[in-house]
Amino acid sequence: MLRIIQALRNIFMSGRKGFEPHLIEFQDKIAYNFREPDRLIEALTHRSTLGELKPGEVGVTYERLEFLGDSVLALVTSVYLMYAFPLDDEGQLTKKKSLLVSKNVLARKAEAIGFKKYMILSENAVKGGVADQDSVLTAVLESVIGAIYLDGGLDAATLFIEERILNDMDEILEHRDHINYKSILQEWTQAKYRSYPLYRVKSTTGPEHDKIFVIEVKVGGDIIGKGRGKSKKDAEQMAAKEGLHKLRKSH
Numbered sequence: 001m002l003r004i005i006q007a008l009r010n011i012f013m014s015g016r017k018g019f020e021p022h023l024i025e026f027q028d029k030i031a032y033n034f035r036e037p038d039r040l041i042e043a044l045t046h047r048s049t050l051g052e053l054k055p056g057e058v059g060v061t062y063e064r065l066e067f068l069g070d071s072v073l074a075l076v077t078s079v080y081l082m083y084a085f086p087l088d089d090e091g092q093l094t095k096k097k098s099l100l101v102s103k104n105v106l107a108r109k110a111e112a113i114g115f116k117k118y119m120i121l122s123e124n125a126v127k128g129g130v131a132d133q134d135s136v137l138t139a140v141l142e143s144v145i146g147a148i149y150l151d152g153g154l155d156a157a158t159l160f161i162e163e164r165i166l167n168d169m170d171e172i173l174e175h176r177d178h179i180n181y182k183s184i185l186q187e188w189t190q191a192k193y194r195s196y197p198l199y200r201v202k203s204t205t206g207p208e209h210d211k212i213f214v215i216e217v218k219v220g221g222d223i224i225g226k227g228r229g230k231s232k233k234d235a236e237q238m239a240a241k242e243g244l245h246k247l248r249k250s251h
Helices: 002-012 021-030 037-044 047-052 063-084 090-100 103-113 123-127 134-164 169-177 181-193 232-250
Strands: 198-205 212-219 222-229
Touching (some): 021 037, 063 134, 063 232, 090 169, 181 212, 212 232, 222 232
Antiparallel strands (some): 198 212, 212 222
């Protein structure tokens, strides 16, 4: 294993000790600092690099870490959904998880973080646009999750997944399922607090034909969200959405 890592380091690290500046930059982007550069190098290395090794050298790629990261992502997402939707049945939870960890969603997440710049590929793979492929972006994202899990444990992997993949869960699910935030908030508060959310109009502005409503939602006497809309219904939905985000973050 040491010979494998050393071969990669010789190719991609130019003999320098520790983390190269671009790897430090990548860690800043993902908000996680690895203990050793070797694990991160492996997580970013595409199999195309195997063709650039000298005779007798053995290389590693991100594929083993991808295998692990896929399982860690599935576990963390499943637990997150169990708490976020306490009254959903197995079929509903499965649909939501399938969408959140789909190739399309994960590729967009990797693209937004800027994975393409830091992937380690052969020269031919770079020219062939391999880094632009959704399957590759997804694979590298999952391999980084696997690397974080091995390096920092489940808590570190969970934090990364929640902050970088599940951070806009409602928007992703809304695009597919047209989520009713008021309904979900009611389910949440019933399950967690044995109470119901209370909505009240905070203010109304604008002429009669173009009013803007501002509504607050309370749970247990505490204001957990505010929403604006051109109808009470829309404003309540936005207040419920904000309230859900706050409750999930606190849990």
